[in-house]
Amino acid sequence: MTMPHFKASKKLEKAADIAIQEVLAAKKGEPILIITNPIEDVYQISQALYAACVKVRATPTLIVQPKKLSFDSAEPAVIHAIKSEPEVIISISAERLGKDKEALAKPYTGLDGKLYDHVFDQLLYGTKKIRAFWSPTVTVNMFVRTVPIDYPTLRQTCAKIEANLKDAKTLNIETAIGTDIVVGVKGRKAFVDDGDYQKPGKGGNLPCGEVFISPELGASNGIIVFDGSLTLDKTVVIKKPIKVTVKEGFVTKVEGGREAKQLEAYLHKAAENPYEMVKKAELTIDKAKEYSRNATNLGEFGIGLNPKAKIVGNVLEDEKVLGTVHFALGSNYDQDASALIHSDGIVKNPTITVDGKPIMKHGKILL
Numbered sequence: 056m057t058m059p060h061f062k063a064s065k066k067l068e069k070a071a072d073i074a075i076q077e078v079l080a081a082k083k084g085e086p087i088l089i090i091t092n093p094i095e096d097v098y099q100i101s102q103a104l105y106a107a108c109v110k111v112r113a114t115p116t117l118i119v120q121p122k123k124l125s126f127d128s129a130e131p132a133v134i135h136a137i138k139s140e141p142e143v144i145i146s147i148s149a150e151r152l153g154k155d156k157e158a159l160a161k162p163y164t165g166l167d168g169k170l171y172d173h174v175f176d177q178l179l180y181g182t183k184k185i186r187a188f189w190s191p192t193v194t195v196n197m198f199v200r201t202v203p204i205d206y207p208t209l210r211q212t213c214a215k216i217e218a219n220l221k222d223a224k225t226l227n228i229e230t231a232i233g234t235d236i237v238v239g240v241k242g243r244k245a246f247v248d249d250g251d252y253q254k255p256g257k258g259g260n261l262p263c264g265e266v267f268i269s270p271e272l273g274a275s276n277g278i279i280v281f282d283g284s285l286t287l288d289k290t291v292v293i294k295k296p297i298k299v300t301v302k303e304g305f306v307t308k309v310e311g312g313r314e315a316k317q318l319e320a321y322l323h324k325a326a327e328n329p330y331e332m333v334k335k336a337e338l339t340i341d342k343a344k345e346y347s348r349n350a351t352n353l354g355e356f357g358i359g360l361n362p363k364a365k366i367v368g369n370v371l372e373d374e375k376v377l378g379t380v381h382f383a384l385g386s387n388y389d390q391d392a393s394a395l396i397h398s399d400g401i402v403k404n405p406t407i408t409v410d411g412k413p414i415m416k417h418g419k420i421l422l
Contacts, residue, residue: 129153239274264361283401
């Protein structure tokens with residue numbers, strides 16, 4: 056197999072080797088699809104991952120598509136490559152992998168009976184035929200800092216938090232600057248993003264390091280004050296905290312400065328775009344109504360746990376910062392609230408109580 060004409064730095068080479076060997080445990084002969092963009096940082100990381108695959112004698116394929124934003128579709132060739140069902144898929148994107156236009160119009164059904172509006176999600180969660188990691192907006196600096204970490208310790212911490220969320224009914228999250236929300240989680244199962252993607256059906260971010268859960272539909276009420284960063288079309292560093300009112304699981308009011316107005320516009324766009332897609336025969340009217348309604352859904356609550364992550368103005372890393380939590384607006388991970396967006400916002404130094412039991416106080420884990 057011919058090596059690509061690229062020489063990674065020693066730090067990038069080490070991080071790529073860890074991702075392929077320790078995170079994915081790639082094997083000889085295993086087909087690995089790497090999807091990226093022709094943009095410096097993500098292309099460099101993808102080439103380093105390709106070389107790391109060759110080193111363990113796996114069979115990598117690198118496919119490059121134009122940069123995709125939140126409302127863009129992936130190239131048809133990319134979707135078809137995913138449909139070939141390689142055992143491992145890696146997405147290293149400057150912004151997004153891109154939506155699956157076919158699945159938006161006609162969702163796939165998983166073995167779990169749930170509907171999936173992207174073939175990637177259907178293969179990972181619905182049929183568990185692949186394992187994967189994805190790194191939207193990743194940079195070389197971020198990758199080399201946050202991927203080489205103590206995975207056994209991270210996995211132990213994640214397991215403790217997951218155990219405390221098992222069978223939980225309500226989470227209370229408070230901060231000194233005004234966050235005060237009760238999140239219903241009855242019947243929900245926590246997801247663990249601990250960098251263990253070694254079996255089919257396993258996947259998550261790199262950098263990794265969080266435990267997250269999809270709130271119970273219609274069962275969250277209170278105030279969230281975002282004071283870290285926020286995912287819109289691009290990541291926004293929050294200069295003036297954004298106060299978001301949540302009633303029965305939906306955002307009803309957004310207050311603050313310039314970033315709050317940007318969030319309002321983004322939510323409005325996410326609510327209107329589904330109807331534009333109906334005009335293009337890309338969505339049915341019923342699906343458009345669902346996607347529009349869920350633009351303001353509280354879709355995720357997550358706890359950051361990566362000790363090397365820092366607030367840098369990039370949500371991929373920011374949401375993993377130890378001592379923070381994040382809430383996402385839009386779609387959820389239980390596949391019962393579809394939307395065109397999944398917008399993460401960071402909250403610093405929270406106190407978290409699970410059914411009356413404190414597990415974090417002012418950003419410090421108590422377990």
